[in-house]
């Protein structure tokens with residue numbers, strides 16, 4: 205059983221640490237920053253990319269008992285402004301010692317939120333940029349918006365061995381105007397993010413590399429202060445929980461129905477789920493040791509101009525957690541909400557708290573199961589609920605809303621709702637757009653994808669798991685299949701890393717099971733969960749191209765590795781300007797055994813985005829994700845014991861209020 209909870213909803217997770225997997229508190233971040241600064245000596249130029257919890261070994265975590273002392277260690281990545289390379293290491297937060305310091309001369313840190321507006325200011329202060337803006341007839345520099353895109357690794361002369369942003373430009377017509385409606389085409393600035401020196405102003409129009417394209421000036425507003433009219437609002441639809449929600453929170457430990465788990469958060473990944481387990485028949489059964497969305501990349505598909513440089517790893521190059529929103533009650537979150545604040549580090553090595561970064565609530569999930577017996581005229585119906593743990597990140601023009609759902613039937617689902625503003629470029633109105641859609645006159649949205657990679661550290665009924673590929677095949681007609689109806693599942697254990705580099709196959713209705721060979725269900729089969737890869741997508745980046753090389757994880761939908769604490773991110777630890785030498789393709793080339801072992805699943809999935817006029821000026825959310833479903837994990841429908849209930853607040857049209865009070 206899970207450790208006892210105090211049952212109180214009290215509570216903000218305060219500054220106290222009650223478990224080895226609790227994220228660093230603000231005090232711990234500050235202490236780690238102080239220790240690291242002392243270690244590297246005086247100087248204001250020490251910059252902190254990352255201070256985060258160094259998760260203890262699994263054995264330590266599993267052996268932890270409530271109330272026992274907890275050894276706390278922070279992991280750091282720091283650099284000196286203006287010098288290349290990154291130092292990594294660990295801080296023992298109890299004795300203030302630094303250990304395991306390594307210098308990575310080729311690593312370049314991610315771009316921090318504090319650097320966004322400094323990059324813009326550097327570009328706007330440069331006389332060549334000012335001249336290019338003036339040539340376009342734009343009078344007010346204060347209305348020019350310069351977005352700090354990561355620069356990739358394209359071998360551009362002058363950018364070598366630097367940390368560079370390659371910017372794109374838009375024009376804001378008023379204080380709340382949607383500047384993405386007004387792209388300024390053919391003007392880009394390469395800015396050194398360490399020194400804020402402008403390396404190059406590229407005016408592709410004046411250089412004769414492309415024709416002049418007018419800045420589209422029609423408004424594309426979404427701010428309510430600027431929208432002229434609203435439709436009649438619908439009547440209120442309130443989520444009322446008169447007795448409060450059914451989950452309990454103690455620190456970062458969450459318990460709801462038969463589930464319990466720990467909620468974590470990091471500046472790089474955002475939401476993390478730890479130690480997800482389901483208790484049935486008095487037995488707490490582990491499923492996931494740790495789950496997160498560990499990387500993502502957005503390749504754009506046009507070779508026109510310099511748009512090929514748009515190939516951004518929003519997680520590894522900026523930090524999904526660092527860019528998390530503070531959520532708004534009644535807007536982002538509906539119902540009875542428990543919020544958790546997130547703590548990340550800033551560039552100076554101090555703590556930055558993002559209030560209400562994590563939303564926890566429960567939702568009705570429709571029907572759970574039903575049967576009507578036409579002989580006895582009896583009906584049994586049960587409704588389903590899910591627990592939702594969510595967080596929303598804004599990366600420049602775009603919003604990624606991440607939802608983990610735990611259903612009462614044992615299903616775990618991850619969903620990304622993508623919304624925000626599509627990335628825009630200017631075009632000649634009406635001109636053919638082979639690589640995009642003209643979403644408004646003179647505004648084009650280019651074809652692109654959003655490819656995510658989930659890191660799923662599995663422990664189905666314990667640490668030793670295997671992955672089994674399940675292909676459904678039809679038998680040829682013949683003596684064994686005289687009527688031509690026969691089809692069956694062929695199961696193959698994926699025994700090594702190379703064998704476990706897999707892609708979906710619709711012709712075989714392929715799926716994958718994570719089994720525990722040492723645990724049996726009521727019919728003698730290994731207990732298992734199944735990965736439902738419902739959003740697998742086909743990549744179009746050439747794997748040998750400068751962007752494809754850095755995004756190796758997108759070329760397989762499934763990868764399996766033996767657990768290694770330093771294999772955390774599928775495209776590598778340091779993504780900014782990466783070469784592609786680190787990450788899943790390199791790790792799995794070793795072909796380590798992954799059968800009946802402590803394994804990590806990596807699932808690549810995403811959105812294939814052909815922009816629509818309906819995506820403009822702001823995109824209605826589109827979704828992608830995956831499910832982990834019990835498949836032989838339980839001995840029967842785990843919802844058979846749901847009590848028969850009727851929701852008394854529901855009423856039929858024309859009924860008098862039926863509530864019995």
Ligand code: CO
Nearest residue numbers: 626652654813
């Ligand atoms: Co998109």
